[in-house]
Amino acid sequence: MSRDLERVLVETEDFLMRQIGSNAARQAHMRRVRRGFGEAFGRGRRAAIIFIGLIFSLIIASIAGASVGFFTWLIALPAFFLAALVSLSFPTRGSRRREPAISHEEALQRMPLATLADRCGEYLADRASDLPRAALPAADQILARLSQLQPHLANLRANEPIAGEARRLIGGHLPRLVDSWLALPPGERGAASENSRRISESLDIVADELAEICRNLDACRNSSFVVEHRFIETRYRDGELDRE
Incomplete structure (x- = not known):
């Protein structure tokens, strides 16, 4: 029992020192945080571009003479928002490049x-x-x-x-x-x-x-x-x- 307790204490100390006491561990944590923020920003920007682009396309269509009434806008806006929202679930192109199929x-x-x-x-x-x-x-x-x-x-x-x-x-x-x-x-x-x-x-x-x-x-x-x-x-x- 005492041997198991000693092993647990050693491994706990090892874990804490790896997370707190190493410059390499701190670099790894900061790198993951930066990548997470960068990926979130990239997905949000892409969703905004999709939403604005679809609205702009509908405006151009209405200017060109297409029959775009209130009912069309009522259906289009939720659909555009849903399309932008769905795009958030897909990784950005840069993120996909960082995950090569090779070792x-x-x-x-x-x-x-x-x-x-x-x-x-x-x-x-x-x-x-x-x-x-x-x-x-x-x-x-x-x-x-x-x-x-x-x-x-x-x-x-x-x-x-x-x-x-x-x-x-x-x-x-x-x-x-x-x-x-x-x-x-x-x-x-x-x-x-x-x-x-x-x-x-x-x-x-x-x-x-x-x-x-x-x-x-x-x-x-x-x-x-x-x-x-x-x-x-x-x-x-x-x-x-x-x-x-």
Whole structure:
């Protein structure tokens, strides 16, 4: 009995810390709120356009000489309102685009490098509340590294080795790891479970690998600068000495 109580207390603490104490969890909550408001606004705007458009069409028809009397308006207005109301139940086009039929991993792998890190960050932040508390520091580090990498990945050529390494890790290994964790039965994802420890360790490794990619990118940029510096010196300073 005491073991069961201890397990419940550990899992309750884990849940509260995931919801309150993690920057990743807060980002996920704010992102869901913004998406909810955006979707509600989009549906309301579409319903208003439908209602106004139908009324405007009826006005044009009456101006053009069609027989539009009081009885027609009496029937048309409730029908127009009902059509607008029904449209509220359908998702907007943008919302449908965010729900691809393919897996998250495949969707990320198909994305251009210019948007890959940002979209992977959104993917991870949306799932932060489902991660164990022990994994949240690593998730926060990953989100910070992805934000740091994004502007530099946009400038990489697709055939560069570091671009392929980043795509495999960000667009393949990371989402596959998180998806496989979420696919486990809830009973195997408890705060004190072995799987909880494993996902935490795996995300730590991913965070370290992303840090290594950041260091490699810094080294590449420094090397490129040194090459350009030497070219300018050779081309102009040494060239001036030769001309003298």
